[in-house]
Amino acid sequence: MAEHRTCLVDTHCHLDLYPDPASLLRSVEAAGIYTIAVTNAPSVFSHTKQLTEKSRYVRAAIGLHPELVKTHAHERPLFWQHLAETRYVGEVGLDHVTPDTADRSLQREVFAEVLEHCAAIGGKILTVHSRRAASTVIDMVGRDFPGVVILHWFSGSLREASRAADNGLYFSVNPAMTRSKSGQALIERLDPDRVLTETDGPFVSLGKEPATPPDVSVVLRHLAEAWRMDEAEAANRVFSTLRRVLPVKPVEATP
Numbered sequence: 001m002a003e004h005r006t007c008l009v010d011t012h013c014h015l016d017l018y019p020d021p022a023s024l025l026r027s028v029e030a031a032g033i034y035t036i037a038v039t040n041a042p043s044v045f046s047h048t049k050q051l052t053e054k055s056r057y058v059r060a061a062i063g064l065h066p067e068l069v070k071t072h073a074h075e076r077p078l079f080w081q082h083l084a085e086t087r088y089v090g091e092v093g094l095d096h097v098t099p100d101t102a103d104r105s106l107q108r109e110v111f112a113e114v115l116e117h118c119a120a121i122g123g124k125i126l127t128v129h130s131r132r133a134a135s136t137v138i139d140m141v142g143r144d145f146p147g148v149v150i151l152h153w154f155s156g157s158l159r160e161a162s163r164a165a166d167n168g169l170y171f172s173v174n175p176a177m178t179r180s181k182s183g184q185a186l187i188e189r190l191d192p193d194r195v196l197t198e199t200d201g202p203f204v205s206l207g208k209e210p211a212t213p214p215d216v217s218v219v220l221r222h223l224a225e226a227w228r229m230d231e232a233e234a235a236n237r238v239f240s241t242l243r244r245v246l247p248v249k250p251v252e253a254t255p
Contacts, residue, residue: 173187
């Protein structure tokens with residue numbers, strides 16, 4: 001029987017925004033890290049899809065970042081066109097840092113359309129931005145969405161987190177969250193069976209360097225402490241959660 005090594009999971013990484021995406025992809029492949037390569041606009045999806053199409057562990061996601069909706073909403077037809085090419089959707093969602101009511105309204109319009117198109121196809125896996133808009137995002141997704149929704153870098157309240165979990169949503173935790181008191185408090189309260197790991201690299205940094213998929217190990221150390229288990233057990237628990245979402249297999253150990 002083949003032995004398996006600990007599997008790492010990065011459900012939210014902007015592969016296309018690193019200086020050398022191809023080199024990073026090769027290192028992720030060699031390490032066997034299951035990674036969702038999110039994109040911020042439909043017009044850049046094809047490049048990431050082409051880069052990852054022969055990858056065993058990295059998948060390209062079609063996205064339209066809420067902070068880019070104001071300038072890229074016209075790319076929606078391209079989004080719907082590419083949606084049939086991938087099971088993965090992200091980065092999408094809402095960002096209510098902006099006080100611009102017209103921008104917020106357009107974000108909600110676009111996100112509602114994304115949810116509608118994904119629901120019509122079914123089986124999509126969404127990684128969703130919800131900064132200062134958690135309650136609205138949870139309401140829009142609802143309880144019966146026919147797919148998987150992962151709340152990326154969740155910064156809502158504990159009550160909102162509880163409501164999201166009750167609706168069947170997941171949470172992805174990154175290194176930046178483990179460094180803040182609010183993030184630590186959230187991690188302590190999250191159901192471990194609803195937690196996945198992410199880096200959000202290169203937007204999240206470790207020291208002076210952008211985080212890369214292997215840096216989910218930083219998150220696992222914190223999760224292991226919060227869950228009172230060793231890191232290998234924490235990694236296995238995260239991977240078990242991923243396997244409920246995706247039909248993935250453990251990585252065989254190198255002889």
